[in-house]
Amino acid sequence: MTTTRRTALGRPSATTHAEIERVAFALFEERGFDATPLELIAAEVGVGRRTLFRYYPSKNDIPWGLFDRTVEDFAALLDAAPLDAPLWETVHHGVVAFNDFPRDADPPHEQRMRLILRTPALQAHSVLRYRQWREVIAAYVARRTGASPSDLQPRTVGHVSLALSLAAYDRWLDDPSASLPGLVDEAMQGLRAHLD
Amino acid sequence: MTTTRRTALGRPSATTHAEIERVAFALFEERGFDATPLELIAAEVGVGRRTLFRYYPSKNDIPWGLFDRTVEDFAALLDAAPLDAPLWETVHHGVVAFNDFPRDADPPHEQRMRLILRTPALQAHSVLRYRQWREVIAAYVARRTGASPSDLQPRTVGHVSLALSLAAYDRWLDDPSASLPGLVDEAMQGLRAHLD
DNA sequence: CACGTTATGGCACCCTGGGCCACAACGGAA
DNA sequence: TTCCGTTGTGGCCCAGGGTGCCATAACGTG
Numbered sequence: 001m002t003t004t005r006r007t008a009l010g011r012p013s014a015t016t017h018a019e020i021e022r023v024a025f026a027l028f029e030e031r032g033f034d035a036t037p038l039e040l041i042a043a044e045v046g047v048g049r050r051t052l053f054r055y056y057p058s059k060n061d062i063p064w065g066l067f068d069r070t071v072e073d074f075a076a077l078l079d080a081a082p083l084d085a086p087l088w089e090t091v092h093h094g095v096v097a098f099n100d101f102p103r104d105a106d107p108p109h110e111q112r113m114r115l116i117l118r119t120p121a122l123q124a125h126s127v128l129r130y131r132q133w134r135e136v137i138a139a140y141v142a143r144r145t146g147a148s149p150s151d152l153q154p155r156t157v158g159h160v161s162l163a164l165s166l167a168a169y170d171r172w173l174d175d176p177s178a179s180l181p182g183l184v185d186e187a188m189q190g191l192r193a194h195l196d
Numbered sequence: 197m198t199t200t201r202r203t204a205l206g207r208p209s210a211t212t213h214a215e216i217e218r219v220a221f222a223l224f225e226e227r228g229f230d231a232t233p234l235e236l237i238a239a240e241v242g243v244g245r246r247t248l249f250r251y252y253p254s255k256n257d258i259p260w261g262l263f264d265r266t267v268e269d270f271a272a273l274l275d276a277a278p279l280d281a282p283l284w285e286t287v288h289h290g291v292v293a294f295n296d297f298p299r300d301a302d303p304p305h306e307q308r309m310r311l312i313l314r315t316p317a318l319q320a321h322s323v324l325r326y327r328q329w330r331e332v333i334a335a336y337v338a339r340r341t342g343a344s345p346s347d348l349q350p351r352t353v354g355h356v357s358l359a360l361s362l363a364a365y366d367r368w369l370d371d372p373s374a375s376l377p378g379l380v381d382e383a384m385q386g387l388r389a390h391l392d
Numbered sequence: 393c394a395c396g397t398t399a400t401g402g403c404a405c406c407c408t409g410g411g412c413c414a415c416a417a418c419g420g421a422a
Numbered sequence: 423t424t425c426c427g428t429t430g431t432g433g434c435c436c437a438g439g440g441t442g443c444c445a446t447a448a449c450g451t452g
Contacts, residue, residue, distance in 0.1 A: 010429025011417040037407065048432035050410095059408070088390050124320040152367045152379065153386045159359035160387055167352040174346065183348065190349045191356055192391055194284050206398025207448040233438060244401035246441095255439065393452100400447070407439085416431070422424085 014047050024062050025107045033119045060125040074098050075136045095161050100181045110176050134158035210243050220258050221303045229315045256321040270294050271332045291357050296377045306372050330354035
Protein backbone atom coordinates (compact mmCIF):
# COMPACT_ATOMS: atom_id res chain seq x y z
CA MET A 1 0.00 0.00 0.00
CA THR A 2 1.12 3.59 0.36
CA THR A 3 4.00 3.66 2.76
CA THR A 4 4.74 7.31 3.38
CA ARG A 5 7.46 8.03 0.87
CA ARG A 6 10.15 10.24 2.26
CA THR A 7 11.30 11.20 -1.18
CA ALA A 8 8.17 12.77 -2.53
CA LEU A 9 8.57 12.39 -6.26
CA GLY A 10 5.83 13.48 -8.59
CA ARG A 11 2.43 14.77 -7.62
CA PRO A 12 1.54 14.14 -3.96
CA SER A 13 -1.45 11.99 -3.07
CA ALA A 14 -4.74 13.77 -2.60
CA THR A 15 -5.86 11.52 0.25
CA THR A 16 -4.94 8.39 2.22
CA HIS A 17 -6.43 4.97 2.86
CA ALA A 18 -7.09 6.03 6.45
CA GLU A 19 -9.00 9.11 5.38
CA ILE A 20 -11.15 7.21 2.91
CA GLU A 21 -11.84 4.55 5.50
CA ARG A 22 -12.95 7.11 8.08
CA VAL A 23 -15.32 8.84 5.73
CA ALA A 24 -16.63 5.58 4.29
CA PHE A 25 -17.33 4.00 7.67
CA ALA A 26 -19.19 7.08 8.82
CA LEU A 27 -21.38 7.01 5.72
CA PHE A 28 -21.92 3.25 5.89
CA GLU A 29 -23.01 3.63 9.50
CA GLU A 30 -25.35 6.46 8.60
CA ARG A 31 -27.00 5.18 5.41
CA GLY A 32 -25.99 1.56 5.14
CA PHE A 33 -23.42 0.00 2.82
CA ASP A 34 -25.62 -0.62 -0.20
CA ALA A 35 -27.22 2.81 -0.04
CA THR A 36 -23.87 4.60 -0.09
CA PRO A 37 -22.69 5.22 -3.65
CA LEU A 38 -18.97 5.63 -4.22
CA GLU A 39 -19.83 8.99 -5.69
CA LEU A 40 -20.83 10.19 -2.25
CA ILE A 41 -17.73 8.89 -0.53
CA ALA A 42 -15.55 10.52 -3.15
CA ALA A 43 -17.32 13.85 -2.75
CA GLU A 44 -17.00 13.71 1.03
CA VAL A 45 -13.31 12.85 0.83
CA GLY A 46 -12.84 15.57 -1.71
CA VAL A 47 -11.54 13.46 -4.60
CA GLY A 48 -12.96 12.16 -7.83
CA ARG A 49 -14.86 8.88 -7.88
CA ARG A 50 -12.27 7.53 -10.28
CA THR A 51 -9.53 8.09 -7.74
CA LEU A 52 -11.13 5.79 -5.17
CA PHE A 53 -10.40 2.87 -7.45
CA ARG A 54 -6.72 3.68 -7.22
CA TYR A 55 -6.87 3.14 -3.47
CA TYR A 56 -9.19 0.13 -3.39
CA PRO A 57 -9.85 -2.38 -6.14
CA SER A 58 -13.57 -2.39 -5.32
CA LYS A 59 -16.11 -0.92 -2.95
CA ASN A 60 -16.22 -4.27 -1.18
CA ASP A 61 -12.56 -3.97 -0.28
CA ILE A 62 -12.83 -0.68 1.58
CA PRO A 63 -13.95 -2.16 4.91
CA TRP A 64 -11.03 -4.57 5.02
CA GLY A 65 -8.34 -2.04 5.73
CA LEU A 66 -4.94 -3.66 5.83
CA PHE A 67 -6.07 -7.24 5.93
CA ASP A 68 -3.33 -8.30 3.55
CA ARG A 69 -0.81 -7.06 6.01
CA THR A 70 -2.52 -8.97 8.77
CA VAL A 71 -2.30 -12.18 6.78
CA GLU A 72 1.45 -11.82 6.58
CA ASP A 73 1.59 -11.36 10.33
CA PHE A 74 -0.47 -14.50 10.72
CA ALA A 75 1.98 -16.53 8.67
CA ALA A 76 4.87 -15.19 10.72
CA LEU A 77 3.03 -16.00 13.92
CA LEU A 78 2.59 -19.63 12.89
CA ASP A 79 6.20 -19.91 11.79
CA ALA A 80 7.39 -18.62 15.14
CA ALA A 81 5.42 -21.23 17.10
CA PRO A 82 7.41 -23.92 18.92
CA LEU A 83 7.46 -27.32 17.25
CA ASP A 84 7.08 -29.43 20.36
CA ALA A 85 3.31 -29.04 20.65
CA PRO A 86 0.85 -31.16 18.67
CA LEU A 87 0.09 -29.70 15.24
CA TRP A 88 -3.57 -29.09 15.93
CA GLU A 89 -2.75 -27.14 19.06
CA THR A 90 -0.27 -24.94 17.28
CA VAL A 91 -2.74 -24.13 14.54
CA HIS A 92 -5.51 -23.53 17.03
CA HIS A 93 -3.42 -21.21 19.18
CA GLY A 94 -2.48 -19.33 16.06
CA VAL A 95 -6.11 -18.88 15.12
CA VAL A 96 -7.02 -17.78 18.63
CA ALA A 97 -4.15 -15.30 18.77
CA PHE A 98 -5.03 -13.97 15.33
CA ASN A 99 -8.46 -13.02 16.58
CA ASP A 100 -7.13 -11.06 19.53
CA PHE A 101 -7.44 -7.61 18.06
CA PRO A 102 -6.29 -4.41 19.75
CA ARG A 103 -9.15 -2.72 21.56
CA ASP A 104 -8.24 0.75 20.36
CA ALA A 105 -8.48 0.05 16.65
CA ASP A 106 -10.04 2.78 14.53
CA PRO A 107 -12.60 2.10 13.33
CA PRO A 108 -13.31 -0.36 16.15
CA HIS A 109 -12.87 -3.98 15.20
CA GLU A 110 -16.44 -4.73 16.17
CA GLN A 111 -17.86 -2.09 13.86
CA ARG A 112 -15.66 -3.31 11.01
CA MET A 113 -16.56 -6.96 11.45
CA ARG A 114 -20.25 -6.24 11.99
CA LEU A 115 -20.26 -4.40 8.71
CA ILE A 116 -18.42 -7.15 6.88
CA LEU A 117 -20.26 -10.11 8.34
CA ARG A 118 -23.76 -8.67 8.43
CA THR A 119 -23.86 -7.06 4.99
CA PRO A 120 -24.68 -9.75 2.43
CA ALA A 121 -22.55 -8.27 -0.33
CA LEU A 122 -19.56 -8.06 2.01
CA GLN A 123 -20.20 -11.43 3.57
CA ALA A 124 -20.04 -12.91 0.10
CA HIS A 125 -16.91 -10.99 -0.77
CA SER A 126 -15.25 -12.15 2.44
CA VAL A 127 -14.64 -15.66 1.11
CA LEU A 128 -12.36 -14.17 -1.51
CA ARG A 129 -10.41 -12.33 1.17
CA TYR A 130 -10.27 -15.28 3.55
CA ARG A 131 -8.85 -17.46 0.83
CA GLN A 132 -5.28 -16.35 1.45
CA TRP A 133 -5.81 -16.77 5.16
CA ARG A 134 -6.87 -20.39 4.63
CA GLU A 135 -3.90 -20.95 2.39
CA VAL A 136 -1.54 -19.80 5.11
CA ILE A 137 -2.91 -22.53 7.36
CA ALA A 138 -2.91 -25.15 4.62
CA ALA A 139 0.69 -24.29 3.76
CA TYR A 140 1.73 -24.57 7.39
CA VAL A 141 -0.01 -27.90 7.92
CA ALA A 142 1.46 -29.19 4.68
CA ARG A 143 4.96 -28.20 5.77
CA ARG A 144 4.56 -29.83 9.17
CA THR A 145 3.15 -33.07 7.81
CA GLY A 146 5.15 -33.37 4.62
CA ALA A 147 2.01 -33.19 2.51
CA SER A 148 1.21 -30.89 -0.40
CA PRO A 149 -0.79 -27.71 0.34
CA SER A 150 -3.37 -28.92 -2.15
CA ASP A 151 -3.90 -32.24 -0.39
CA LEU A 152 -7.17 -32.92 1.34
CA GLN A 153 -5.87 -32.76 4.90
CA PRO A 154 -4.23 -29.30 4.80
CA ARG A 155 -7.21 -27.85 2.98
CA THR A 156 -9.58 -29.39 5.47
CA VAL A 157 -7.73 -27.85 8.39
CA GLY A 158 -7.79 -24.48 6.64
CA HIS A 159 -11.51 -24.64 6.00
CA VAL A 160 -12.30 -25.88 9.49
CA SER A 161 -10.18 -23.20 11.14
CA LEU A 162 -12.09 -20.58 9.23
CA ALA A 163 -15.35 -22.28 10.18
CA LEU A 164 -14.51 -22.03 13.88
CA SER A 165 -13.61 -18.36 13.52
CA LEU A 166 -16.81 -17.56 11.68
CA ALA A 167 -18.94 -19.36 14.22
CA ALA A 168 -17.21 -17.41 16.98
CA TYR A 169 -17.70 -14.10 15.15
CA ASP A 170 -21.37 -14.89 14.68
CA ARG A 171 -21.80 -15.26 18.41
CA TRP A 172 -19.57 -12.36 19.25
CA LEU A 173 -21.57 -9.96 17.14
CA ASP A 174 -24.66 -11.05 19.03
CA ASP A 175 -22.91 -10.27 22.29
CA PRO A 176 -19.78 -8.14 21.84
CA SER A 177 -19.06 -8.10 25.56
CA ALA A 178 -17.74 -11.64 25.25
CA SER A 179 -14.10 -12.33 24.46
CA LEU A 180 -13.60 -13.11 20.80
CA PRO A 181 -10.51 -15.28 21.25
CA GLY A 182 -12.37 -16.96 24.10
CA LEU A 183 -15.25 -17.78 21.78
CA VAL A 184 -12.91 -19.23 19.17
CA ASP A 185 -11.44 -21.43 21.85
CA GLU A 186 -14.89 -22.39 23.05
CA ALA A 187 -15.92 -23.28 19.50
CA MET A 188 -12.92 -25.59 19.25
CA GLN A 189 -13.77 -27.24 22.54
CA GLY A 190 -17.32 -27.64 21.31
CA LEU A 191 -16.13 -29.27 18.13
CA ARG A 192 -13.88 -31.68 19.99
CA ALA A 193 -16.71 -32.60 22.31
CA HIS A 194 -19.04 -33.02 19.34
CA LEU A 195 -16.67 -35.42 17.62
CA ASP A 196 -15.93 -37.45 20.69
CA MET B 197 -40.70 -22.26 -8.64
CA THR B 198 -42.78 -22.84 -11.74
CA THR B 199 -44.48 -26.15 -11.35
CA THR B 200 -46.22 -26.87 -14.62
CA ARG B 201 -49.68 -25.50 -14.04
CA ARG B 202 -52.36 -27.73 -15.46
CA THR B 203 -54.88 -24.92 -15.41
CA ALA B 204 -53.13 -22.44 -17.66
CA LEU B 205 -54.60 -19.11 -16.65
CA GLY B 206 -53.33 -15.94 -18.24
CA ARG B 207 -50.49 -15.66 -20.69
CA PRO B 208 -48.31 -18.78 -20.86
CA SER B 209 -44.64 -18.61 -19.94
CA ALA B 210 -42.24 -17.93 -22.76
CA THR B 211 -39.55 -20.23 -21.36
CA THR B 212 -38.60 -22.41 -18.40
CA HIS B 213 -35.88 -22.56 -15.80
CA ALA B 214 -34.54 -25.69 -17.46
CA GLU B 215 -34.32 -24.00 -20.84
CA ILE B 216 -32.53 -20.95 -19.44
CA GLU B 217 -30.15 -23.18 -17.55
CA ARG B 218 -29.28 -25.20 -20.64
CA VAL B 219 -28.56 -22.14 -22.74
CA ALA B 220 -26.70 -20.38 -19.94
CA PHE B 221 -24.45 -23.33 -19.15
CA ALA B 222 -23.55 -23.74 -22.79
CA LEU B 223 -22.59 -20.08 -23.04
CA PHE B 224 -20.72 -20.09 -19.74
CA GLU B 225 -18.76 -23.09 -20.94
CA GLU B 226 -18.00 -21.41 -24.23
CA ARG B 227 -17.11 -17.86 -23.17
CA GLY B 228 -16.79 -17.99 -19.41
CA PHE B 229 -19.22 -16.72 -16.80
CA ASP B 230 -18.02 -13.13 -16.55
CA ALA B 231 -17.80 -12.69 -20.30
CA THR B 232 -21.39 -13.78 -20.85
CA PRO B 233 -23.79 -10.85 -20.58
CA LEU B 234 -27.37 -11.57 -19.63
CA GLU B 235 -28.29 -9.85 -22.85
CA LEU B 236 -26.75 -12.73 -24.78
CA ILE B 237 -28.46 -15.42 -22.74
CA ALA B 238 -31.78 -13.70 -23.19
CA ALA B 239 -31.29 -13.44 -26.95
CA GLU B 240 -30.32 -17.10 -27.20
CA VAL B 241 -33.32 -18.20 -25.15
CA GLY B 242 -35.51 -15.93 -27.18
CA VAL B 243 -36.83 -13.69 -24.41
CA GLY B 244 -36.13 -10.17 -23.22
CA ARG B 245 -33.34 -9.47 -20.77
CA ARG B 246 -35.90 -8.16 -18.35
CA THR B 247 -37.66 -11.49 -18.32
CA LEU B 248 -34.62 -13.38 -17.05
CA PHE B 249 -34.94 -11.49 -13.80
CA ARG B 250 -38.39 -12.97 -13.35
CA TYR B 251 -36.87 -16.46 -13.40
CA TYR B 252 -33.72 -15.77 -11.38
CA PRO B 253 -33.11 -12.99 -8.88
CA SER B 254 -29.59 -12.50 -10.21
CA LYS B 255 -27.14 -13.81 -12.74
CA ASN B 256 -25.28 -15.50 -9.88
CA ASP B 257 -28.32 -17.58 -9.07
CA ILE B 258 -28.67 -19.19 -12.47
CA PRO B 259 -26.09 -21.96 -11.91
CA TRP B 260 -27.76 -23.10 -8.70
CA GLY B 261 -30.75 -24.72 -10.29
CA LEU B 262 -33.03 -26.24 -7.71
CA PHE B 263 -30.77 -25.86 -4.75
CA ASP B 264 -33.59 -24.54 -2.59
CA ARG B 265 -35.44 -27.75 -3.23
CA THR B 266 -32.38 -29.74 -2.31
CA VAL B 267 -32.10 -27.95 1.01
CA GLU B 268 -35.59 -29.09 1.94
CA ASP B 269 -34.64 -32.65 1.05
CA PHE B 270 -31.60 -32.32 3.26
CA ALA B 271 -33.70 -31.28 6.24
CA ALA B 272 -36.04 -34.20 5.66
CA LEU B 273 -33.10 -36.55 5.38
CA LEU B 274 -31.76 -35.47 8.77
CA ASP B 275 -35.18 -35.74 10.36
CA ALA B 276 -35.58 -39.26 9.09
CA ALA B 277 -32.29 -40.43 10.63
CA PRO B 278 -32.48 -42.86 13.54
CA LEU B 279 -31.88 -41.36 16.97
CA ASP B 280 -29.79 -44.15 18.39
CA ALA B 281 -26.53 -43.08 16.76
CA PRO B 282 -24.29 -40.38 18.21
CA LEU B 283 -25.25 -36.89 17.04
CA TRP B 284 -22.03 -36.23 15.17
CA GLU B 285 -22.41 -39.42 13.21
CA THR B 286 -25.95 -38.63 12.21
CA VAL B 287 -24.97 -35.19 11.01
CA HIS B 288 -21.93 -36.51 9.21
CA HIS B 289 -23.87 -39.25 7.43
CA GLY B 290 -26.41 -36.64 6.41
CA VAL B 291 -23.68 -34.49 4.92
CA VAL B 292 -22.14 -37.44 3.12
CA ALA B 293 -25.48 -38.55 1.73
CA PHE B 294 -26.31 -35.01 0.67
CA ASN B 295 -23.24 -34.96 -1.52
CA ASP B 296 -24.15 -38.17 -3.30
CA PHE B 297 -25.60 -36.66 -6.43
CA PRO B 298 -27.20 -38.62 -9.27
CA ARG B 299 -24.69 -39.29 -12.05
CA ASP B 300 -27.14 -38.43 -14.82
CA ALA B 301 -27.89 -34.88 -13.75
CA ASP B 302 -28.17 -32.33 -16.51
CA PRO B 303 -26.08 -30.29 -16.55
CA PRO B 304 -23.67 -32.73 -14.89
CA HIS B 305 -23.06 -32.04 -11.23
CA GLU B 306 -19.36 -31.70 -11.84
CA GLN B 307 -19.80 -29.02 -14.46
CA ARG B 308 -22.20 -27.13 -12.21
CA MET B 309 -19.97 -27.25 -9.17
CA ARG B 310 -16.83 -26.48 -11.12
CA LEU B 311 -18.52 -23.38 -12.42
CA ILE B 312 -19.75 -22.33 -8.98
CA LEU B 313 -16.61 -23.09 -7.02
CA ARG B 314 -14.03 -21.96 -9.55
CA THR B 315 -15.61 -18.68 -10.62
CA PRO B 316 -14.74 -16.02 -8.04
CA ALA B 317 -18.03 -14.15 -8.34
CA LEU B 318 -19.98 -17.38 -7.87
CA GLN B 319 -17.71 -18.66 -5.13
CA ALA B 320 -18.44 -15.47 -3.24
CA HIS B 321 -22.16 -15.73 -3.88
CA SER B 322 -22.18 -19.31 -2.68
CA VAL B 323 -21.92 -18.33 0.99
CA LEU B 324 -25.28 -16.65 0.68
CA ARG B 325 -26.76 -19.80 -0.76
CA TYR B 326 -25.09 -22.16 1.72
CA ARG B 327 -26.43 -20.12 4.60
CA GLN B 328 -29.75 -21.96 4.63
CA TRP B 329 -27.94 -25.25 4.36
CA ARG B 330 -25.91 -24.41 7.47
CA GLU B 331 -29.05 -23.36 9.26
CA VAL B 332 -30.63 -26.74 8.61
CA ILE B 333 -27.74 -28.38 10.41
CA ALA B 334 -27.71 -25.84 13.22
CA ALA B 335 -31.44 -26.30 13.72
CA TYR B 336 -31.07 -30.07 13.83
CA VAL B 337 -28.20 -29.98 16.30
CA ALA B 338 -30.09 -27.50 18.43
CA ARG B 339 -33.12 -29.75 18.50
CA ARG B 340 -31.10 -32.80 19.43
CA THR B 341 -29.16 -31.05 22.20
CA GLY B 342 -31.86 -28.76 23.55
CA ALA B 343 -29.87 -25.69 22.63
CA SER B 344 -30.92 -22.67 20.62
CA PRO B 345 -30.06 -22.62 16.89
CA SER B 346 -28.20 -19.38 17.50
CA ASP B 347 -25.97 -20.87 20.20
CA LEU B 348 -22.30 -21.36 19.52
CA GLN B 349 -22.32 -25.14 19.33
CA PRO B 350 -25.02 -25.60 16.66
CA ARG B 351 -23.54 -22.83 14.57
CA THR B 352 -20.08 -24.33 14.89
CA VAL B 353 -21.29 -27.70 13.66
CA GLY B 354 -23.01 -26.00 10.73
CA HIS B 355 -19.90 -24.09 9.74
CA VAL B 356 -17.62 -27.10 10.19
CA SER B 357 -19.89 -29.36 8.15
CA LEU B 358 -19.76 -26.88 5.32
CA ALA B 359 -15.99 -26.64 5.72
CA LEU B 360 -15.61 -30.39 5.27
CA SER B 361 -17.83 -30.34 2.20
CA LEU B 362 -15.91 -27.49 0.62
CA ALA B 363 -12.57 -29.13 1.27
CA ALA B 364 -13.88 -32.30 -0.35
CA TYR B 365 -15.23 -30.40 -3.35
CA ASP B 366 -11.88 -28.66 -3.77
CA ARG B 367 -10.17 -32.02 -4.06
CA TRP B 368 -12.88 -33.57 -6.14
CA LEU B 369 -12.66 -30.86 -8.78
CA ASP B 370 -8.94 -31.54 -9.02
CA ASP B 371 -9.70 -35.20 -9.60
CA PRO B 372 -13.34 -35.87 -10.51
CA SER B 373 -12.77 -39.62 -10.80
CA ALA B 374 -12.77 -39.81 -7.00
CA SER B 375 -15.98 -40.37 -5.06
CA LEU B 376 -17.32 -37.12 -3.69
CA PRO B 377 -19.12 -38.66 -0.70
CA GLY B 378 -15.96 -40.67 -0.11
CA LEU B 379 -13.90 -37.50 0.00
CA VAL B 380 -16.28 -35.89 2.48
CA ASP B 381 -15.91 -38.93 4.67
CA GLU B 382 -12.16 -38.83 4.27
CA ALA B 383 -12.11 -35.17 5.23
CA MET B 384 -13.99 -36.00 8.41
CA GLN B 385 -11.59 -38.81 9.25
CA GLY B 386 -8.73 -36.40 8.63
CA LEU B 387 -10.25 -33.86 10.96
CA ARG B 388 -10.75 -36.42 13.70
CA ALA B 389 -7.18 -37.58 13.32
CA HIS B 390 -5.97 -34.01 13.35
CA LEU B 391 -7.75 -33.24 16.60
CA ASP B 392 -6.70 -36.41 18.33
C1' DC C 393 -66.51 -10.74 -27.95
C1' DA C 394 -65.38 -8.42 -23.81
C1' DC C 395 -62.99 -9.41 -19.36
C1' DG C 396 -59.88 -10.84 -15.76
C1' DT C 397 -55.54 -12.90 -15.27
C1' DT C 398 -50.81 -13.66 -15.86
C1' DA C 399 -46.40 -13.11 -18.23
C1' DT C 400 -43.67 -10.40 -21.24
C1' DG C 401 -40.48 -6.92 -22.46
C1' DG C 402 -39.36 -2.28 -23.65
C1' DC C 403 -37.70 2.07 -21.43
C1' DA C 404 -35.51 4.86 -18.17
C1' DC C 405 -32.59 4.85 -14.54
C1' DC C 406 -28.87 3.97 -10.84
C1' DC C 407 -24.73 1.75 -9.61
C1' DT C 408 -20.05 -0.57 -10.01
C1' DG C 409 -16.00 -1.00 -12.54
C1' DG C 410 -12.40 -0.20 -16.09
C1' DG C 411 -9.85 1.94 -20.29
C1' DC C 412 -8.13 6.02 -21.91
C1' DC C 413 -5.86 10.27 -21.57
C1' DA C 414 -5.13 15.10 -20.63
C1' DC C 415 -3.40 17.49 -16.98
C1' DA C 416 -1.90 18.93 -12.28
C1' DA C 417 1.69 19.07 -8.91
C1' DC C 418 5.64 17.97 -7.26
C1' DG C 419 11.49 17.59 -7.21
C1' DG C 420 15.57 18.14 -9.53
C1' DA C 421 18.71 19.48 -13.19
C1' DA C 422 20.27 22.90 -16.49
C1' DT D 423 14.05 30.46 -13.26
C1' DT D 424 12.78 27.29 -16.53
C1' DC D 425 12.27 22.93 -18.34
C1' DC D 426 11.64 17.98 -17.63
C1' DG D 427 10.68 13.48 -15.75
C1' DT D 428 7.76 11.44 -12.51
C1' DT D 429 3.58 10.33 -10.30
C1' DG D 430 -1.16 10.95 -8.93
C1' DT D 431 -5.63 12.88 -10.36
C1' DG D 432 -10.04 12.95 -12.38
C1' DG D 433 -12.94 13.71 -16.24
C1' DC D 434 -15.15 11.14 -20.06
C1' DC D 435 -17.11 7.18 -21.98
C1' DC D 436 -18.62 2.72 -22.05
C1' DA D 437 -20.11 -2.20 -20.53
C1' DG D 438 -22.93 -4.63 -17.63
C1' DG D 439 -26.00 -5.99 -13.49
C1' DG D 440 -30.22 -4.89 -11.36
C1' DT D 441 -34.93 -2.37 -10.49
C1' DG D 442 -39.33 0.28 -11.06
C1' DC D 443 -42.81 1.34 -14.14
C1' DC D 444 -46.12 0.30 -17.43
C1' DA D 445 -48.13 -0.88 -21.82
C1' DT D 446 -49.35 -4.94 -24.03
C1' DA D 447 -49.55 -9.82 -25.46
C1' DA D 448 -51.70 -14.24 -24.80
C1' DC D 449 -54.22 -17.09 -22.73
C1' DG D 450 -59.19 -19.14 -20.35
C1' DT D 451 -63.80 -17.99 -19.13
C1' DG D 452 -68.44 -16.09 -19.16
